[in-house]
Amino acid sequence: MGATAFQPVAGGLRLRLKVAPKAKRNAIGGWLDEPDGGPLGPSRALKVAVTAAPEDGKANAAVIALLAKEWGVAKSAISVVAGATDRRKIVEIRGQPAELMQKIEAWLNSRPE
Numbered sequence: 001m002g003a004t005a006f007q008p009v010a011g012g013l014r015l016r017l018k019v020a021p022k023a024k025r026n027a028i029g030g031w032l033d034e035p036d037g038g039p040l041g042p043s044r045a046l047k048v049a050v051t052a053a054p055e056d057g058k059a060n061a062a063v064i065a066l067l068a069k070e071w072g073v074a075k076s077a078i079s080v081v082a083g084a085t086d087r088r089k090i091v092e093i094r095g096q097p098a099e100l101m102q103k104i105e106a107w108l109n110s111r112p113e
Helices: 058-071 097-110
Strands: 006-009 012-020 027-034 043-049 078-082 088-094
Touching: 006 097, 012 027, 012 058, 012 097, 027 058, 043 058, 058 078, 058 088, 058 097
Parallel strands: 012 043
Antiparallel strands: 006 012, 012 088, 027 043, 078 088
16 A cells, blocks of 8 residues: 555545546445656555546545445545546545544455455
8 A cells, every 4th residue: 555645634634536437336446556646746546436427526426425335434524625526536534544544444455356
């Protein structure tokens, strides 16, 4: 896992995503290297696919709902802070950064590759 995939911030954690709207199913994929930068420079991003179309915020809402369901956090605790109209997004999850990182990493590590 890339050291720069997560960024602890005051009151939460920021995570880079690469979103694929209009996918066949909602799913959280693996890590994707982003050598060309993205919003915060070279890093890794988590691939997320949603069935919603990228119009009127539907894809962003679907991403938030999927992350909240899979990681056991409230939808209201997740927001898109960069890239609202882009496939590359940064989401912020409000809570204790260390606890959130541990929960997300445990979830990711428990998935079959």
